[in-house]
Amino acid sequence: MADKKFQVALDLFTIEDAMRILEQVGEYVDIIEVGTPLMVAEGARAVRTIKDAYPTKTVFADIKVMDGGGEVPKSCIQAGCDMFSVLCASDDATLRAAIELAHANDVMVLADMCNVKNMEERAAQVAPMGPDYLCCHVGFDRQATGADPVEELKRLSGVSTPKAIAGGIKLSTFKAAVESEAQDIISGGAIFNAEKPGEVARQMREILDAYNASH
Numbered sequence: 001m002a003d004k005k006f007q008v009a010l011d012l013f014t015i016e017d018a019m020r021i022l023e024q025v026g027e028y029v030d031i032i033e034v035g036t037p038l039m040v041a042e043g044a045r046a047v048r049t050i051k052d053a054y055p056t057k058t059v060f061a062d063i064k065v066m067d068g069g070g071e072v073p074k075s076c077i078q079a080g081c082d083m084f085s086v087l088c089a090s091d092d093a094t095l096r097a098a099i100e101l102a103h104a105n106d107v108m109v110l111a112d113m114c115n116v117k118n119m120e121e122r123a124a125q126v127a128p129m130g131p132d133y134l135c136c137h138v139g140f141d142r143q144a145t146g147a148d149p150v151e152e153l154k155r156l157s158g159v160s161t162p163k164a165i166a167g168g169i170k171l172s173t174f175k176a177a178v179e180s181e182a183q184d185i186i187s188g189g190a191i192f193n194a195e196k197p198g199e200v201a202r203q204m205r206e207i208l209d210a211y212n213a214s215h
């Protein structure tokens with residue numbers, strides 16, 4: 001089985017802050033997420049700056065496309081992203097257009113289940129469209145309810161598309177996320193809000209490497 005990946009979500013507001021965190025955590029992660037707040041604040045320029053600085057890393061633009069699947073991602077693709085997100089809550093036509101555009105440009109698509117209520121049913125519809133990942137995601141505004149992404153991910157076990165998992169994953173819950181069905185484990189605030197982001201990322205990496213070495 002392919003090694004599982006570790007993704008840091010840079011939900012920050014300036015490229016400078018993102019680069020400062022990356023100096024500390026970049027060496028430990030496989031995928032760098034240009035978080036939604038950073039995309040909104042700085043746009044595709046953030047993707048370009050990060051890809052130029054970390055050319056061997058997978059750069060993910062968390063643009064959460066909801067409409068215009070064949071158009072909205074173009075600026076991020078031109079800026080050099082390797083993967084972007086589209087919302088499973090969007091129309092099928094949006095998902096299909098986004099996936100077609102991405103794959104025509106050798107870019108991957110993460111289809112994000114954020115706030116989808118009928119996850120099993122929607123996953124069965126979206127998976128055949130061919131996204132590279134289906135993401136079980138407890139969104140920022142829902143994290144206060146205590147919803148557990150590892151528990152919610154079990155609802156996607158019926159589909160063979162590789163899964164990603166996100167939503168408040170921290171050092172103490174990282175092992176459970178790694179041991180879940182997810183291939184891509186995403187953590188944001190627990191890293192960039194930590195006193196020592198590099199140390200948290202290093203320990204997460206250690207957990208992931210131990211898992212990958214034994215599977």
Ligand SMILES: O=C([C@H](O)CO)[C@H](O)[C@H](O)COP(=O)(O)O
Binds near residue numbers: 009035036139140168
């Ligand atoms: O996508 C995200 C969220 O919707 C805010 O934009 C986050 O990147 C994702 O949830 C991972 O961040 P944490 O939940 O802080 O680990």
